[in-house]
Amino acid sequence: MADTSGKAQEAQGTVDDDPIMRQLRQVYDNVAQEPLPENLLDLLAKLDEAERKR
């Protein structure tokens, strides 16, 4: 296992040039770019409130 994080950097540097990696990112980002759903934000607000009351 001779991997180093240096190599990881190298690999990530090439992501944009690689059509496969580019498509992968696109598919993923389709979801990652959606606004956070309300229920998630609501839940977070409730947790936050509970935290402050402690």
Next chain:
Amino acid sequence: MSDPFRDDLIEALRSLRAFARTFHRDEARAEDLVQETMLKAWTKREQFQPGSNMKAWLFTILRNTYLSELRKKKREVEDADGSLVAGLAEKPKQDGHMAMRDFRNALTLLSDDQREALILVGASGFSYDEAAEIVGVAAGTIKSRVSRARARIAELLGEDGNDPGSSVVGNDRQGTHSAVDRGAQAI
């Protein structure tokens, strides 16, 4: 009022949702997984080292949550064929773009291990070392999974990964095995 833990959590949530979608094709179940992960993270917040990688921490929790659900479900249900993941594969609507749909299908044909490694490194932006920590294997293992996954996708889509009309359809299931989102599959 400012709560750095909360701010980092929010920051990581979008990416966490995308990751969840690679485990559940059914959107509602993916959202449930995210919520559960968020709750767990919140209750374990004392365990989080301020300044360390929040995103990696959350991904690890989500992954463990998913796997323990899966083990539980496996005990309950033992049928159905599996197309794990492919939440990503099931959304042709907005961008009915052919190449993209084929790409998603190709993703579903990878083994779970390979797909996961590919997504963590290629899409979620983790280094090999970070991905290795999340999955609990050596960095070299992640590296070889990523490269095998990439090669397999290239093979499925045609040489350069840009050929939309190729072999994915009809070739179904062949490369898929194991751990599976059985419940979602039934829909």
